Amino acid sequence: MSTKIPPMTISRAAKEIxxxxxxxxxxxxxxxxxxxxKPASGYRIYPLETLERLRFILxxxxxxxxxxxxxSLLELGDGSCRESMLVAKTKLQLIQAKIADLQxxxxxxxxxxHACEVNPDTHGCPLVETLGSQPQQKP
Amino acid sequence: MSTKIPPMTISRAAKEIxxxxxxxxxxxxxxxxxxxxKPASGYRIYPLETLERLRFILxxxxxxxxxxxxxSLLELGDGSCRESMLVAKTKLQLIQAKIADLQxxxxxxxxxxHACEVNPDTHGCPLVETLGSQPQQKP
DNA sequence: ATAAACTCTGTACCTGGGTACAGAGTCAAG
DNA sequence: CTTGACTCTGTACCCAGGTACAGAGTTTAT
Numbered sequence: 001m002s003t004k005i006p007p008m009t010i011s012r013a014a015k016e017i018x019x020x021x022x023x024x025x026x027x028x029x030x031x032x033x034x035x036x037x038k039p040a041s042g043y044r045i046y047p048l049e050t051l052e053r054l055r056f057i058l059x060x061x062x063x064x065x066x067x068x069x070x071x072s073l074l075e076l077g078d079g080s081c082r083e084s085m086l087v088a089k090t091k092l093q094l095i096q097a098k099i100a101d102l103q104x105x106x107x108x109x110x111x112x113x114h115a116c117e118v119n120p121d122t123h124g125c126p127l128v129e130t131l132g133s134q135p136q137q138k139p
Numbered sequence: 140m141s142t143k144i145p146p147m148t149i150s151r152a153a154k155e156i157x158x159x160x161x162x163x164x165x166x167x168x169x170x171x172x173x174x175x176x177k178p179a180s181g182y183r184i185y186p187l188e189t190l191e192r193l194r195f196i197l198x199x200x201x202x203x204x205x206x207x208x209x210x211s212l213l214e215l216g217d218g219s220c221r222e223s224m225l226v227a228k229t230k231l232q233l234i235q236a237k238i239a240d241l242q243x244x245x246x247x248x249x250x251x252x253h254a255c256e257v258n259p260d261t262h263g264c265p266l267v268e269t270l271g272s273q274p275q276q277k278p
Numbered sequence: 279a280t281a282a283a284c285t286c287t288g289t290a291c292c293t294g295g296g297t298a299c300a301g302a303g304t305c306a307a308g
Numbered sequence: 309c310t311t312g313a314c315t316c317t318g319t320a321c322c323c324a325g326g327t328a329c330a331g332a333g334t335t336t337a338t
């Protein structure tokens with residue numbers, strides 16, 4: 001009477017998470033997730049725990065963490081909150097620096113695009129001259 | 140009477156720009172800068188023009204452009220301003236999206252670090268739980 | 279005039295983050 | 309019970325962006 005739940009094989013896991021099969025295997029190779037033990041004969045079954053871990057990895061990656069950083073976060077997860085916090089704080093500072101950099105670039109690009117729009121000569125493009133001259137205000 | 144200006148050999152160029160010798164050669168290999176012609180016997184001399192181009196590349200790289208993007212900017216530099224502007228506009232949009240992403244991450248990390256500071260338990264770390272749960276507000 | 283320092287050329291190697299594929303085994307539907 | 313779809317294992321390959329090194333030639337300082 002029970003509707004059969006199809007076993008969570010690698011391709012179902014991949015589809016569930018929205019990731020490639022080969023990528024899952026890659027993460028296994030580099031030890032980011034562990035391989036479910038193989039049942040003597042048959043396919044590996046991916047437990048919920050592993051799916052959660054994969055989701056964690058994906059979200060962290062989207063947020064700009066490298067796989068190495070993700071790994072340290074995962075390792076610290078089991079340990080002290082203080083240590084994880086240190087990792088996060090360090091990352092936060094990097095993120096803030098990166099934001100500042102990008103905002104600087106944004107300004108430069110906006111200025112340059114505007115200048116190009118206002119003065120659409122075919123020569124003496126402001127964009128090229130901007131990048132070609134001294135560094136922009138980098139405090 | 141004239142003080143000898145030492146010739147701008149590759150290592151002097153590298154030092155001047157603040158880049159490795161091998162990196163300059165790498166840029167030559169991939170066609171990003173051209174190799175000064177070699178004087179039958181002796182070392183290649185790097186003209187100011189090439190130094191400028193290297194500086195351009197470095198600044199653009201700092202601003203987050205890939206070498207491929209840098210190349211297209213350099214190519215467009217000689218052509219129409221309108222085209223360069225298109226490249227810059229596209230890049231601007233990417234930059235703005237990236238900034239938004241990072242600001243989202245910043246908020247999440249700040250919240251999490253704050254939560255950790257307020258409630259420094261050794262277990263149930265908010266950071267880990269945050270990344271472990273549903274995706275943050277990603278509009 | 280000779281040794282140290284530099285350059286040139288070519289090729290090999292590295293890290294990060296995957297992606298592809300061959301060949302053998304396994305499962306599931308008709 | 310066969311056929312097609314899937315999995316497993318292992319290895320190879322891809323891209324970006326470099327970095328290293330060997331062996332031969334050149335320059336420069338002493």
